[in-house]
Amino acid sequence: MIREFSIIDVYYLLLAARWTLALTGLAFLGGGLVGLLIAVLRVSPTAPLRALGAGYINVVQGIPLLAWLFVFFFGLPILAGVRVSPWIAAMVAFSIYAGAFLGDIWRGCLQAIPRQQWEAGASLGLSFAAQLRYVIVPQAVRVAIPPTVGFLVQLIKNTSLAAVIGFVELTREGQLTNSTTYRPFTVYIVVAAIYFAMCFPLTRWSRRLEGTLRVAR
Amino acid sequence: MSLVELHDVVKRFGDNTVLDRVSLAVEPGDIVAIIGRSGSGKSTMLRCINGLEPIQHGRIVFDGETVNDPATNLRKLRQRVGIVFQSYNLFPHLSVEKNITLAPRVVKGMEHDAARELAAHALARVGLADKIDAYPDQLSGGQQQRVAIARSLAMQPQLMLFDEITSALDPELTGEVLKVLEQVAKEGMTMMLVTHEIGFARRVATRLIFMHRGRIWEEGSAGDVLAKPRTPELATFLDAVLH
Numbered sequence: 099m100i101r102e103f104s105i106i107d108v109y110y111l112l113l114a115a116r117w118t119l120a121l122t123g124l125a126f127l128g129g130g131l132v133g134l135l136i137a138v139l140r141v142s143p144t145a146p147l148r149a150l151g152a153g154y155i156n157v158v159q160g161i162p163l164l165a166w167l168f169v170f171f172f173g174l175p176i177l178a179g180v181r182v183s184p185w186i187a188a189m190v191a192f193s194i195y196a197g198a199f200l201g202d203i204w205r206g207c208l209q210a211i212p213r214q215q216w217e218a219g220a221s222l223g224l225s226f227a228a229q230l231r232y233v234i235v236p237q238a239v240r241v242a243i244p245p246t247v248g249f250l251v252q253l254i255k256n257t258s259l260a261a262v263i264g265f266v267e268l269t270r271e272g273q274l275t276n277s278t279t280y281r282p283f284t285v286y287i288v289v290a291a292i293y294f295a296m297c298f299p300l301t302r303w304s305r306r307l308e309g310t311l312r313v314a315r
Numbered sequence: 316m317s318l319v320e321l322h323d324v325v326k327r328f329g330d331n332t333v334l335d336r337v338s339l340a341v342e343p344g345d346i347v348a349i350i351g352r353s354g355s356g357k358s359t360m361l362r363c364i365n366g367l368e369p370i371q372h373g374r375i376v377f378d379g380e381t382v383n384d385p386a387t388n389l390r391k392l393r394q395r396v397g398i399v400f401q402s403y404n405l406f407p408h409l410s411v412e413k414n415i416t417l418a419p420r421v422v423k424g425m426e427h428d429a430a431r432e433l434a435a436h437a438l439a440r441v442g443l444a445d446k447i448d449a450y451p452d453q454l455s456g457g458q459q460q461r462v463a464i465a466r467s468l469a470m471q472p473q474l475m476l477f478d479e480i481t482s483a484l485d486p487e488l489t490g491e492v493l494k495v496l497e498q499v500a501k502e503g504m505t506m507m508l509v510t511h512e513i514g515f516a517r518r519v520a521t522r523l524i525f526m527h528r529g530r531i532w533e534e535g536s537a538g539d540v541l542a543k544p545r546t547p548e549l550a551t552f553l554d555a556v557l558h
Contacts, residue, residue, distance in 0.1 A: 217367060218404035222418035222470060223394035232417055236408045 103279040108288055114271030115292050121257045121267060124189050126250060129196020136201025141208045143226060151201065158198035164259055166191040171263040184265040192257070199249055207242040208234055247304035251297045258293075268292060318343045318378055318474060318505055319364060325372035326359055326529075333359045335529035336373070343473075346500050347507045348516035348537060351526035352552060357509040360526070361476045364507070365389075365396040378473060394422060397467030398476040401483050403459045405451040405466070411438070412447045415466045422470075437465035441495045457488030461495050468499070475499065477508035513556055517541055525549045 139151030158166075171187035174180055182190075211234050219229035261270035272289040276282050319341040326334035333356045341347055349357045362368040363375060366382050366389040375382040380392060406414050415437055416430035425433065431447075438444050441461035451459055460480055467475060477496065481489040493515050500506060500519050510516055516523055516537055523537040527548045533540055544550040 214400065214402055214404045215406065218400070218406070220389075221365060221367065221393055221396075221398045222466070223390050223422045224418060225390055228421050232421060233406055237406075 100280055101278055103275070103281040103284050107275050107279065107285070111268065111271055111275065111285075111288055111292060114266060115268045115296065117265070118254065118257050118267040118269075118293075119296065121188055121192065121260060121265070122250070122254050125192030125196050125253055125257070128189060128193025129200050129253075132193055132197025133200025133204055136197060137204035137208055138230065140201065140205040141230075151205070155198045155202050158194055159202070163191065163195050163256060164262065166195055167259060167263050184260065184263045187263055188257075188260040188265045192253070192260075195256075196249075196253060199252075200246065203245045203249060204238070204242055207238040207245070210241050211237050244304050244308040247300055247307065251300050251304075254296055254300075255293060316379065317341060317376075318345075319507070320376040321360075321364075321373065322376070323373040324360075324363065324370050324375060326356070326363055326368060326370045333529050334363070334370070337529070337531055338373075339524070339531060341474075341505065341507060343505050344503055344521075345505055345507075346519055346521045347524060348520035348522070349507065349509045349524045349526060350511070350513065350516060350552070350556075351532075355526040356529040357526050358478050361398065361478050361507060361509055364474075364476060365393050365398055367398075390422075394418075394470055395473045396476065397470060397472035397474070398478065399460070399463050399467055399480050401479040403451075403456070403463045403483075405459055405463055407451050409450075410447075411443070411449050411451070411454075411462050414451070414462060415469045418466075418470055433469050434465075437469040438462070440468060440498070441465045442491075455488060456484050457491045460484065460488075460492050464492075464495055464499070474505045474507070477506065477510070479509050479511065481510070481512060511556060513541065513553070525552065527552075 136151045136154055139147045140155075142148055142151075167187060170182060170191045171184065174182050174187070208230075215233055215237070216229055219233040224232070257267055258269035260267055261273065264270070266274070268289055272285050276285045279285065317340040319339070321337050321339040324334050324337045325332065335356075337356070337360060349360070351357050359368060363370050364377065364382065366387075370383050373383075377392060377396060380387055382389075382392065406417070409417065412431060412434045415434040416425070416427075419425040419433055420427070420430050435444060435447060438447055441464050443458060443461055443465065446454060446458065446462070451462070454462065464480075480496075481492050484492060489512070493512060496506075496508070496515075497519050508516075508520075520537040522534065523540045524531055525533040525540065525548075533544065533546055533549050540549070541553065544553060
C-alpha cells in the first residue's frame with residue numbers, strides 16, 4: 099500500500115534519530131573504555147603490553163565495521179549458539195570499532211606530551227600509573243578533545259551501518275518510510291538533513307576548541 | 316660507607332659508548348662538580364645514578380642499594396635522590412604549590428595542609444614564597460628553575476643531582492639560581508652537579524671531576540684541578556671555557 103509522505107513521517111524519522119544518538123552514545127561509552135585501555139597499553143613501559151595494544155588496533159582497523167556487525171549478529175548464534183538482539187550486536191561491534199580508533203587517537207595525544215614530563219614524574223618517585231594520572235593525562239586531554247569530537251561525528255554517521263542488521267535507527271527508518279511512500283528522494287533528503295543537524299554543531303564545536311585550546315595553558 | 320658508588324660502569328647508546336668503565340665514590344656532604352665537553356658523558360652519568368638510564372655493565376650503589384639491580388624498587392630510591400633538569404620540567408598544568416606537593420601527597424600520602432606548609436617552606440628556601448599560587452608560565456626561567464629545585468627539596472632527598480640547570484638561562488637569571496644552589500650546599504646537602512659555571516664550581520664544589528670521552532679524565536679538589544691541569548685535554552677545555 100502506498101501512502102503520501104507527510105509531516106508525520108518526518109516526525110517518525112526524528113524519533114528514529116534518537117536511536118542513532120543512543121547507539122552513538124553507548125558506542126562512545128564502550129569504545130571510550132576500550133580506547134582508554136588500549137591507549138594506556140600503547141604507552142606502557144612493558145613491550146609485550148605495547149604490542150598487545152598495537153595488535154588490537156591493527157586487527158580492528160583492518161576489518162570493516164560492516165564485517166564486525168555481521169560477525170556479532172550472524173556469527174554468534176552459529177558459533178556460540180546464542181541469539182543476540184540487533185541492539186547487543188550493534189553495541190558490541192561499535193564499541194570494538196570505536197575502541198580501536200579512540201585508542202589510537204588517544205595514544206597519539208599521550209605521546210604528544212614531552213618525554214621530560216614522564217621523567218620529571220618518575221624522578222619524584224611517582225609510579226607509572228601516577229605519572230599517567232596526575233602528569234600526562236591532564237595535559238593530554240586538552241590535545242585530545244578536538245580529534246575526539248571529530249571521531250564522534252564519524253561515529254554518528256557510521257551508526258547508519260547498523261541498519262543492515264535490522265537495528266531501527268535513522269537510516270533504517272528512512273528505508274522503511276521509503277518502502278511505504280515510494281518517495282526516495284524526499285525521504286533521504288530529510289534523513290540527510292537530520293544527520294547534518296546532528297553532526298554540524300559538533301564539527302563547529304570541535305573547530306572552536308582547536309582554536310581556543312591551542313593558546314590555553 | 317660512601318653515599319654513591321660507581322664501579323666500572325659502562326653505558327652505551329647503540330654502538331656509542333657514553334660511559335666507559337667509570338668508577339667513583341661520593342661521600343655524604345660532598346659537593347661534586349662535573350665538567351667536560353658536550354657528549355663527554357656528564358649528564359648520562361647523573362641520569363644513571365637515579366636509574367633514568369639503564370647501564371650495560373658495572374654497578375651503581377646508592378646508600379647500600381644497587382641501582383641497576385632489577386629487584387631494586389626505583390620508585391623508593393628516587394624519593395631519596397632528587398634531580399633537577401636543564402629544561403626545568405615543571406608540570407605546566409599545575410600551580411607552583413601543586414607542582415611541589417604532588418609527589419609528597421601521592422607518594423608519601425601527606426595531608427593537604429601539611430603539604431601546603433611543606434611547599435611554602437621549600438619555596439622560602441629558594442626565595443619564592445610569594446609565588447605559591449602562580450602557574451609555571453607566569454614565571455621567568457630562573458624562577459621556574461628555582462621552583463624545580465624546591466620541588467626536589469620538598470622530598471627531603473639525601474642526594475641532589477643537578478643536570479646543567481643554568482644552561483638554558485641568561486646570565487642574569489643564572490646568578491639567582493646559583494645563589495640558591497650555594498645556599499642548599501651550605502645546608503649540608505650532598506650534591507652532584509654538571510655545570511659549565513667554572514667559577515661557581517671553584518667556589519662551592521668540594522671536588523671537581525673532568526670528564527672526557529666517557530671517562531673520568533681528572534679529579535681532585537676544585538682548586539687544584541682548575542689551577543694545575545695535568546692533561547692537555549683539561550688544559551684545552553679550560554682554555555676554551557674561561558676565555
